Amino acid sequence: MLCLTFWKSVLCIVSLSSVTAKVLPDGRPHANMVRPPGVPLVRIPAPDAPVISSNGTVLPPYNTLYEFDQLIDHKNPSLGTFKQRFWHTYEFYEPGGPIILSTPGETNAGGYTGYLTNRTINGLIAQQENGGTIILEHRFYGFSNPYPDLSVASLKYHTIQQAIDDLEYFAKNVHLPIPGGDQLTPNKAPSILIGGSYSGALTSWTMVNNPGLFFAGYSSSGVVQAILDFWQYFEPIRQNLPQNCSADVQAVMSHIDRVFLSGNKMAIQAIKESFGMENVNHFDDSLQVTSGPGAQFYQFCDALEVKDGQSAPASGWGLDHALAAWSNYWKITYFATICGKYDAETCLGSYDATQTSWHNTSIDNAGRSWMWIVWNEVGYLQEGAPLGQLLLRQCQQMFTGAFPYGIVIPNTFRTNLLNQGWNVKFDRLFFANGIRDPWREATMSAQGLNAKSTLSQPIALSDGFHCSDFGASAAQVDPTIATVHKQALESFRMWPATWKPTGQGRPVASPRSFPQPARKVSQPVISKQLSAWLKGAGVL
Structure with missing residues (x-):
């Protein structure tokens, strides 16, 4: 628009x-x-054709549907589970490689099997690092619904925090249809979270909420800052x-x-x-x-x-x-x-x-x-x-x-308070944005924000549009997107090499990875007085 x-x-x-x-x-x-x-679709010629792995093994087609028993309410597991849909391939996977998890976010995920392939940044990272790719459908979209309708009573369980908790519960409990698929939890294999647009924000928000769960993240056009009156949407268009x-x-x-x-x-x-x-x-x-x-x-x-x-x-x-x-x-x-x-x-x-x-x-x-x-x-x-x-x-x-x-009044204050919005600082979190993106002013490349790009938290800016960097072919027509891809692949070549397994359920980085040890970001600390006021106002 x-x-x-x-x-x-x-x-x-x-x-x-x-x-x-x-x-x-x-x-x-x-x-x-x-x-x-919205995340753009990436089409593939034959999503229902058998997939041939890098070692010649015949694998199920990209559009093979799997289901996971996800908790309806992570605060109250006694409510039971629902079937959350996902798609997966281990076309490029070799033991020791990362598991790359992505959700297209606010849409039916059935058409997004292209994100399993090397036609996207997901697959390019998987190909380079010998990883497996997963597309997980977001709760309350497509056919991943706790209840058979979208009534107000059902949507009570449709929150950002529940979506974040879905990613954690899935990563820790899924048994992937792959040899040794029950041994690929985040403490036993490096896990990378990738998203674009809203799900790009969800990538950042999840890493803030669960520091150490996902070893690295890639956020394309991630709208990390919730903004009530978003008039700034029109500025990149006008400019x-x-x-x-x-x-x-x-x-x-x-x-x-x-x-x-x-x-x-x-x-x-x-x-x-x-x-x-x-x-x-x-x-x-x-x-x-x-x-x-x-x-x-x-x-x-x-x-x-x-x-x-x-x-x-x-x-x-x-x-x-x-x-x-x-x-x-x-x-x-x-x-x-x-x-x-x-x-x-x-x-x-x-x-x-x-x-x-x-x-x-x-x-x-x-x-x-x-x-x-x-x-x-x-x-x-x-x-x-x-x-x-x-x-x-x-x-x-x-x-x-x-x-x-x-x-x-959307509670953007609470969303930004809990998830750190523009203030996020997290090791191994890659942000990719586009100058011409109408959503730019909610990303880490918003004008006037002047967020600093570092080796541990790169912020790459192309001349592209919304999530332009997701498609591998975009690099062939836009050299600035090619530069973003090169920077991302270099980061994801460096970062997984520093990972090592733990027995505590969360991965850790080698102390040699950066001059300073990897930062663990906890929930924002606020005073008791402010906390009491926020609770009284219904913010917390």
Whole structure:
């Protein structure tokens, strides 16, 4: 989603692959909800073909499904277990090599078997270090659900801490379908945790919560800092748009903002009609989706910037041409793509709480599962309306009864307090980020943060986008991503050589690994007075 935001409005260039949560009657996605960061898919030609290991052994196909008995509630094991899905290969594995665990996070993991292969950084590390790879489906996504619905009662067990504890319990207890697979727990084999986007943050948060459990980690575009009003999402987009397109988009948005704030009903209706949205009842619905599409980004910018066969100068063509071109492109080219046979109000309106999308509690509804985390723990609100208004309405529509007092404020303070956010300092934790990533400002490469990259905690920055560094092929077209891969592979060549087994359930590093011994980060220490206050305020 590409958005530029002003005081009360936000206009977005929406990618169909990124919108979630609200769906039209025929099941297609609605375009006006906060959506998850997301890990990109990596396709492989034949996921159901037998795999040939490095020593010539025929192994099960990449898409072979396995299940693990995961605890429903790690605070109360008496509640029992549920089946958590995972996929695994030991294509490159040799005894003594690492076990590389990854979750795609907020999605059905069934399509992510490409992350078992050397088409990704996961597989490149496995190939280099003779390791085995695992993809684990996150609880409450896909078909890894403690209960058969996504009701408020079920989602009680959908928290970041439960997800962190899942990773620990899995790593310590899984018997992998591999020779000696019951002897590959973190105290007997080096374990590497890899994630991207939300699961990249989960990688950092897990290593903070359980220091020493995973020997090393790789976080791609990890959104480690939970941010309530995440207006910064739009900054990397604004900064990296072609200058002429950026100038004209901002000119249009400034104009629409002024008109809508003026209260001039005739002028407002004229703009709505120009976009074919005269029947959309609420301003925020019309403003949030008056858009040119990210999936057709270059066509959209061409529509604004190419006139009579000539491209606009860096300053753009100006408001009159840009407004006409944008509205024309929306009506003629893109509206049918996202709305099909539906009228604008049915397609874009978000106030009708009787719509199925607001109360669909069936499993494998990733949008609903993600919004639960958004509205409880992480925020990342990409909204231009006065803070909390849109959030409060949509949250209460989707999760009836979950917030009975009308207070819907994601507890980002607690999330950052417990997981250290931007303040994380942890040995053998590799961060890879992209300059053009809209989520950059929640990562360790946020502008103004000036986090220091070190040998023990590298922070590598490419010219890429969100999780660009995950795909091995990206290095062939972007030399800055090739540099990130080289730095990562050098780190993961150095680090496992320092590992040695222990009998205490947690791995340790050789004292020769770094000038200072590996740091163990515990929960933040706070005073008794502050602790009492936080508990009283419901933060702890």
